[in-house]
Amino acid sequence: MEASHYTSDLDPSSVLGFGSALAMLDSTEEVARLLTGALRSMGLADLQAMVLDSSADDPTRVFGSLGTRPLPGPVVDELRRGAPFPDTADARGTPSHHRVEVPEESALADQGIDHLATVRLGTLDQEFGRVVAGLRADDTHTSLQLSSLQMMAAQASMALHRIALHREQAAQQEALRESEARYRELYENAPVAYLSATAEGKIRMANRRATELFGASREALTGRSIPNFCAGTPTGQEAAQRLAECLRSGAPVRDDEVELCLPDGGRVWVSLTMRPIEAGDRASDRLVMMVDVTERRRMESALREARNELERRVKERTAELEQANEHLEQRTRRLQALRDIDQAILAAESPEEIATATLRRAREIMPFHRASVSVVDWEAERAQVLATRQEDETLEGGTTIPLDDFFLTDALRAGEADTIDDLAARSSSGVAETVKDLGVRSVLCLPMMDDEELLGLLQIGRTRPQAFTDEDRRVGTELADHLAIALRQAHLRQRVETRTTALEQANDRLAHQTQRLQTLRDIDQAILAAESPEEIATEAIRRVRSILPYESATVTVTDWEAGTAHVLAAADNVLAAPSTLPLDEVYLSDTLRAGDTEVLSVEAYEPVPEAEARMQEMGLQSILCVPMVVEEQVIGVVHVGRTQPEAFADEDRRVGRELADHMAIALRQSQLLEEVQAQRERLEERVQERTEELESFTYSVSHDLRTPLRAIDGYTRILREDHADQLDEEGRRLLDVVHESTQTMGTLIDDLLTLSRLGRHEMNRVTIDMQALAQETIDEVRRAHATEAVTFDLAALPAAAGDRSMIRHVFSNLLANAVKFTQTESDPRVEVSGEVRDGKRVFVVRDNGVGFDPDRADALFGVFERAHEADDFEGTGVGLAIVERIVRRHDGQVWADGEEGEGASFFFTLPPAAETS
Numbered sequence: 001m002e003a004s005h006y007t008s009d010l011d012p013s014s015v016l017g018f019g020s021a022l023a024m025l026d027s028t029e030e031v032a033r034l035l036t037g038a039l040r041s042m043g044l045a046d047l048q049a050m051v052l053d054s055s056a057d058d059p060t061r062v063f064g065s066l067g068t069r070p071l072p073g074p075v076v077d078e079l080r081r082g083a084p085f086p087d088t089a090d091a092r093g094t095p096s097h098h099r100v101e102v103p104e105e106s107a108l109a110d111q112g113i114d115h116l117a118t119v120r121l122g123t124l125d126q127e128f129g130r131v132v133a134g135l136r137a138d139d140t141h142t143s144l145q146l147s148s149l150q151m152m153a154a155q156a157s158m159a160l161h162r163i164a165l166h167r168e169q170a171a172q173q174e175a176l177r178e179s180e181a182r183y184r185e186l187y188e189n190a191p192v193a194y195l196s197a198t199a200e201g202k203i204r205m206a207n208r209r210a211t212e213l214f215g216a217s218r219e220a221l222t223g224r225s226i227p228n229f230c231a232g233t234p235t236g237q238e239a240a241q242r243l244a245e246c247l248r249s250g251a252p253v254r255d256d257e258v259e260l261c262l263p264d265g266g267r268v269w270v271s272l273t274m275r276p277i278e279a280g281d282r283a284s285d286r287l288v289m290m291v292d293v294t295e296r297r298r299m300e301s302a303l304r305e306a307r308n309e310l311e312r313r314v315k316e317r318t319a320e321l322e323q324a325n326e327h328l329e330q331r332t333r334r335l336q337a338l339r340d341i342d343q344a345i346l347a348a349e350s351p352e353e354i355a356t357a358t359l360r361r362a363r364e365i366m367p368f369h370r371a372s373v374s375v376v377d378w379e380a381e382r383a384q385v386l387a388t389r390q391e392d393e394t395l396e397g398g399t400t401i402p403l404d405d406f407f408l409t410d411a412l413r414a415g416e417a418d419t420i421d422d423l424a425a426r427s428s429s430g431v432a433e434t435v436k437d438l439g440v441r442s443v444l445c446l447p448m449m450d451d452e453e454l455l456g457l458l459q460i461g462r463t464r465p466q467a468f469t470d471e472d473r474r475v476g477t478e479l480a481d482h483l484a485i486a487l488r489q490a491h492l493r494q495r496v497e498t499r500t501t502a503l504e505q506a507n508d509r510l511a512h513q514t515q516r517l518q519t520l521r522d523i524d525q526a527i528l529a530a531e532s533p534e535e536i537a538t539e540a541i542r543r544v545r546s547i548l549p550y551e552s553a554t555v556t557v558t559d560w561e562a563g564t565a566h567v568l569a570a571a572d573n574v575l576a577a578p579s580t581l582p583l584d585e586v587y588l589s590d591t592l593r594a595g596d597t598e599v600l601s602v603e604a605y606e607p608v609p610e611a612e613a614r615m616q617e618m619g620l621q622s623i624l625c626v627p628m629v630v631e632e633q634v635i636g637v638v639h640v641g642r643t644q645p646e647a648f649a650d651e652d653r654r655v656g657r658e659l660a661d662h663m664a665i666a667l668r669q670s671q672l673l674e675e676v677q678a679q680r681e682r683l684e685e686r687v688q689e690r691t692e693e694l695e696s697f698t699y700s701v702s703h704d705l706r707t708p709l710r711a712i713d714g715y716t717r718i719l720r721e722d723h724a725d726q727l728d729e730e731g732r733r734l735l736d737v738v739h740e741s742t743q744t745m746g747t748l749i750d751d752l753l754t755l756s757r758l759g760r761h762e763m764n765r766v767t768i769d770m771q772a773l774a775q776e777t778i779d780e781v782r783r784a785h786a787t788e789a790v791t792f793d794l795a796a797l798p799a800a801a802g803d804r805s806m807i808r809h810v811f812s813n814l815l816a817n818a819v820k821f822t823q824t825e826s827d828p829r830v831e832v833s834g835e836v837r838d839g840k841r842v843f844v845v846r847d848n849g850v851g852f853d854p855d856r857a858d859a860l861f862g863v864f865e866r867a868h869e870a871d872d873f874e875g876t877g878v879g880l881a882i883v884e885r886i887v888r889r890h891d892g893q894v895w896a897d898g899e900e901g902e903g904a905s906f907f908f909t910l911p912p913a914a915e916t917s
Contacts, residue, residue, distance in 0.1 A: 018152055022159040028052060031163070032063030035156045039133055040065060044145055047071075047113050047134030050156070051079050053127055064132070066111055074107035079132065102134075112136050117146065119153040121160065128160045193270075193290040196277070201225045201247045204285060213270070213292060216263045226288060231259040231267060243272070247286055250276040257293060269294045334475060337365040338482060345486040350494075351375065354486045355387035358479070363389075366475050368460045370440050373483065375448075375456035376403070383456065390438065405431055407445055412457065415449045417473050417480075422465035435461060442467045446476045448484035455484055516547045516655060520662060527666040533557065534578050536666050537569035540659060541638075545571070548655045550640045552618050556586060557628075557636035557667065568636075568667075585610040587625065592637060595629040597657055599648045621645040626656040628664035635664060712738065763803040763889065767913040770797040770843065773804065774832050777811035785819050795833035800841040800910035806886045807910070813883050814845040814906050821849035821904065840892075840909045848903040852896070860896055883908070 018038050025031050032050040039048035049064025049071060062076045071079075100116040102108045108116070113134040121128040131153045135141070141149070187194055193210035197203050206214075206221045214221060214229075226247070230240035239258040246253050253274040260268050270290040277285045341361045345354050355373035362371060372388040383406045385399040411418045420426065420443040423436040435443070440461035448455045458480045462468070468476075523543050527536050537555035545553075553571045558564075565586040567579045587608045591598045600623045605612035615623065620641035628636045638660045642648070648656075716738050724732060771794070778792050800807075815830065822828035825848060834843040852860070860880050887894040887908045898904035 019155045022155050025159060026163065026166070028061075028160060028163060029063065031156055031159050035131065035152060036064045038152060039131075039149075040067070042148070044141070044149055045117070045133035046136050046139070047075075047108070047111065047116075047132070049079055049132040049134075050121070050129065051132060052121075052129040072107065072111065075111060078107045108134060114139070117141055117149060119149055121153055121157045123157060123161050126161065126164070128157060131156065193292075195221075195226065195288040195290070197226055197247065197286045197288055199248055199250070199284065199286065201227050201244055201286075210290070213268065213290060214260075214262055215266070220263065229260040229262075231261045233259070235259070236261075243274075246274060250284060250286070252276070257297070268292060269297045334365040337361055338478065340364075341479070341482060342486075345482070349490075351487055351490050352386050354483070354490055356389075358483055358486075359387050359389040362460075362479060366460060366472065366479065367462075369463045370435065370438055370461040372459050373456065374401070374406070374459070375487065376406075376408075376454060386456075401431055407432070407443070407457075407459075408454075409445075412445055412447045413454055415447050415452070415454070417447065417477055418445045419443065419468055420445070424465070439463050441465045444468045444472060444476055446480035448480050448487060450484060450488050455487055458483055512547070512651070516658075519543055519547045520658060523659070523662060527662065533667050533670045534568050536670060537663065540663050540666075541569055541571050544655070544659050548640060548652060548659070549642075551643050552620055552639075552641035554639045555636065555663065556581075556639070558583065558586075558588070558634065565636075581610075584608070586637070587611050587623075587639075588637065589625075592625055592627045593634055595627050595632070595634055597627070597653050598625045599623070599646075599653070600625060601645060615641065619643050622647045624648045624652060624656050626653075626660040628660045628667065630664045630668045635667060638663065763806065765801055766804060768800050768802055768804050768807060768910075770800050770807075770834060770841070773808060774811055777808055777815055778832070780812065781815045781819060785816065790819055790822060790828045790830060793829065793831040795831070797832070797834040797843065798836055798841050799913040800843075801913050802890045802910050806889070810883050810886050810908060811845075813880065817880070817906075818845055818847035818849065818904075821851075822847050823849075825849060836912075839912065841912060842907060842909050844905050844907045846903065846905040851898040851900045851902050851904050853900055854898060858895075880906075 018034070021034055022031060025034060032052070035050050036048040039045045047064065047066050049062055052058075052061045052063075054060040060080045060082075062071065062079045064071050064079075066072065066075070098118050100118055102113050102115055114137040115135055117133040117135070119131040119133075121131060131149065133141070133149060188207050190207055190209060193213045194205075194207040195203055195210050196205035203221050203224050203226060206218050211218060211221065227240040227244040230236040230243065236259055239256075243253070243256075243258065245251075253272060256272045257269060258272055260270055262268060269292070271293045273289045274286055277287050341358050345357060359371050359373065362368070368389075370388070370390045373386045374383045375386060376383050381403045383401045383403060385401065388399075407420065409418050423432060423441055423443065426432070440463065442462050442465050444460040444462075446458040446460070448458060458476065460468075460472075460476060523540050527539065541553045541555060550571070553569075554567055555569045556565045556567050559566065560583075563583050565581050565583055567581065569578075585608060587600070587605055589598060602612060602615045602620060602623070605615055605623075618641065620643060622642050622645055624640040624642075626638045626640075627634045628638065638656060640648075640652075640656060716735060719727070719735055720732075724735075727735065774794055774797060778794065782792075811832075815832075818830040819828075822830065827848075829848050831846045832843070833846070834841060836842075883906075884894050887910075890910055892909040892911070894906070894908040896904060896906050
């Protein structure tokens with residue numbers, strides 16, 4: 001395309017029309033479409049595009065076309081990535097053009113674009129992007145075209161700037177609308193009344209609370225003058241004038257309380273606050289806030305009236321209070337004295353101390369010549385004097401008085417104070433006579449009550465007859481009540497302390513019992529783990545030391561027939577264990593022989609000089625001797641020694657008895673176990689001898705049977721091969737029967753020989769790769785039997801210790817049995833697996849054959865024992881006996897599990913490989 005081509009289509013009016021069209025657009029997309037369309041229609045480019053830079057809201061966007069076609073995707077991506085668009089702003093910041101050569105290997109070049117003219121889109125302080133005009137090879141822009149391109153870019157920049165400003169203004173207006181809506185909502189729903197008024201006081205707006213306050217609608221309030229609502233009273237007129245002046249001047253008002261006359265004639269007091277509101281060019285409005293304070297002012301008025309009434313009453317009562325002041329001071333002194341008494345009572349620890357402390361201070365509030373505090377013991381029918389005070393002297397208490405001689409009236413028993421107005425006017429004896437002789441003429445008796453029970457009496461004596469007033473009764477009753485509470489608390493405290501002491505003692509006993517039981521349990525555990533009588537005794541006396549401390553301890557068992565005593569264990573003793581002594585060197589009194597516990601001093605050992613010498617050598621002063629009794633027979637004695645005389649309490653005896661009983665049972669069980677073990681060993685020796693004889697006999701008989709059996713088999717073969725034509729069909733059948741019988745007998749003899757050799761075969765224990773051995777045996781069974789239909793599953797097997805050739809026999813017999821008993825199945829399957837269980841290697845051969853009766857599982861491993869009839873499955877009944885003999889020689893176990901028709905599983909165990917050493 002020639003340059004003249006562009007020049008011919010360029011019309012300045014088109015550029016001006018382009019600017020006019022831009023002024024009507026509202027979006028960047030429309031500007032882009034108009035700009036690229038104008039470039040295309042004016043023939044300024046073969047490829048025209050506008051690239052808008054990315055912003056916080058939008059990624060980089062590309063608008064344009066290639067001729068009349070949309071821009072291909074690769075071209076758009078290339079322009080979006082920023083095909084070299086250097087900054088083309090001139091020094092003045094105005095848009096300018098720049099020529100960019102298009103690389104040969106680019107999406108633009110693929111579309112035939114040779115070079116680009118790029119012009120900046122933007123203002124002095126804002127960048128929008130680039131205008132891109134692409135030309136094919138040999139085409140170029142004239143100066144006029146470039147000027148037009150720059151002019152159009154500038155016009156587009158102005159349009160984009162205008163659109164951006166418009167969007168910003170729209171966002172601000174939206175924010176303003178939201179703010180106004182929030183303000184209006186707050187204004188409308190405010191908990192106080194808001195009014196907007198003019199400077200003249202005319203209401204322009206009112207919120208919901210204002211309509212509720214005035215009892216009128218917004219329409220009824222609008223236009224009304226706020227000062228006109230003030231009540232028609234002198235103070236109301238003054239408030240209206242003051243408010244009108246503030247409205248005119250715009251002076252703020254804060255918390256001014258005025259009375260308003262409502263439209264319905266009612267009146268209300270409000271706290272009024274006002275401030276001016278700026279309203280632009282027009283005159284400022286006034287924002288008025290009103291809070292209803294009618295109820296508060298009513299309450300204030302009521303309070304003023306009440307205060308006035310109170311002042312009147314105070315004046316009336318002042319005289320009475322002045323008169324009562326002296327009584328109050330007396331009461332205060334009495335309360336202070338009672339407080340001092342309470343403090344003294346709290347510091348006291350016993351009823352006697354409480355009574356003494358009370359009487360020492362009681363004279364301050366209730367003068368007396370003589371006073372006493374007594375408590376009543378109804379069961380003993382006596383009263384005990386806790387404390388007595390004569391003038392300023394405290395007398396020793398502790399005196400007990402029979403209730404018959406104690407002043408107890410029905411009123412006192414009912415909890416009411418009582419008086420003796422004049423002792424001289426009464427015939428008296430005993431205590432009353434003694435008190436009268438001490439100068440007491442009248443007595444005030446005050447009961448101390450616990451609920452409805454009389455605890456005792458506080459008795460106040462004075463030297464004048466009829467000396468007690470009602471006030472004395474009140475003061476005395478209060479003092480007696482304090483004393484009653486204190487004595488009851490002291491009694492409860494004593495009970496609590498006694499109970500606490502008992503609980504602590506019980507807790508100590510429980511802790512000791514728990515420790516004793518735990519120690520005995522530990523002893524039982526140690527005894528169970530012990531393997532000999534000596535170990536049993538040693539563990540027992542070692543562990544019992546925590547609950548039965550000792551300086552010396554021995555456990556001795558007696559052999560009455562041999563006349564000896566065997567020392568099983570000794571701790572911190574001159575005796576060595578184990579050792580054997582004559583019975584006459586061991587203390588065994590008739591008490592011990594009878595099975596009873598005995599505590600001895602060292603002097604009791606004089607009949608046994610050897611034992612006495614050992615005791616003295618160790619410095620022992622007391623010895624606890626506890627016989628061990630089993631089935632009313634003393635089998636030994638536990639001796640526990642201490643270096644203090646009379647050192648063993650009843651609890652020590654109980655612990656020693658329990659220890660001896662535990663040890664007696666354990667030692668008896670140990671003896672029985674040794675006897676059973678010895679008997680077992682003798683029986684095993686006899687069984688071994690009989691087994692060897694039987695094996696020798698079986699071997700001899702089996703070997704001797706081979707010769708005639710071979711002869712029978714040989715003659716049968718000759719008859720079948722050389723003389724078969726001379727025999728009829730029945731003869732040949734009988735000959736076949738003889739031949740099969742000789743084969744079966746031969747197999748049986750071979751199995752018996754194998755079984756007999758197992759007892760004499762010397763085992764060669766090695767580590768066996770059970771996996772490899774099982775696989776070898778499976779291969780042998782496959783070759784020896786028709787097993788094409790049988791599926792063998794061999795799992796991973798752990799290594800074991802044993803004789804490899806003998807274990808091969810085990811696998812061979814079990815696998816052959818599995819094949820034999822699955823031959824009737826449509827899908828015969830044999831599995832071999834193994835695992836480690838409790839340190840042993842457990843192997844299993846499992847099949848899905850005919851199974852067996854589970855009640856005969858244990859009998860299957862006997863010689864000639866069969867799970868099924870010989871007519872159903874061939875065999876000699878010796879194979880599983882061979883398996884059992886081999887596994888038993890390896891110190892293992894063998895067992896079977898199965899159900900009829902559900903297959904069978906044969907298990908056997910072997911020692912781990914490490915035991916081959």
